[in-house]
Amino acid sequence: MDVMEIRPDADPADALAAVAALRRLADQLEDVAVERAMRAGWGWPQVAEALGVTRQAVHKKHARRLIAAGVTLRRR
């Protein structure tokens, strides 16, 4: 990856589009990273703590799709 370089003088349209794209990217990366962690045997509390969100939030967001994908989920 290139060196992170935020351009403070970017055109407003480019700057706003960058924010929208980063949010989308973060969501996609979260889906992948949570799935990998749970497949590796992490529990919800650890994943939640690593993401800095509540256990309920991460469970609500990801549990159903991971169960559907056949990931064995640890209870604790």
Add this chain to the structure above:
Amino acid sequence: MVLRFAEHARAIVRQAEQEAEEAGSPVIEAEHLLLAMTGEHGSEARDVLASAGLDRDGLRAALDREFRQSLSAAGVTLPAGGLPRASGDPARQAHLAASGKVVLERAVKAAAGQRQIRPGHLLLGVLGAQAGTVPRALALAGVDQACLAARARQALERGRP
């Protein structure tokens, strides 16, 4: 008067949910509605997009370019092969994102005084955006958004019962 969705328009909204899922998005954005239009045969929306050289693959490529270019403004470069995919939720029902809701609102306005909301009205709803992912992707594809909207209006006029 309650406006009703023509069958083609309903099919586009349904297909947009599929597009969102394929894109790994939990919500239906304006670009997913536009992608759905490129596959809706027999609709004036698809014909108008095709007349500007926009088929499904072309639009996807433009959207991908927009994503990469927008990220590059923040110094982020995606791997050439794209991101790894996460497992989706087959039972999930995607809801309309803010950008998707605005498309439907604009389509209802565009169809005012007519019997039905047709694909062309949905296209006008998408093309009404002044900023955001779709206008940027269209610009990158070299498509004149105002010209496309004018063609959509003409097509609706011609196809009016």
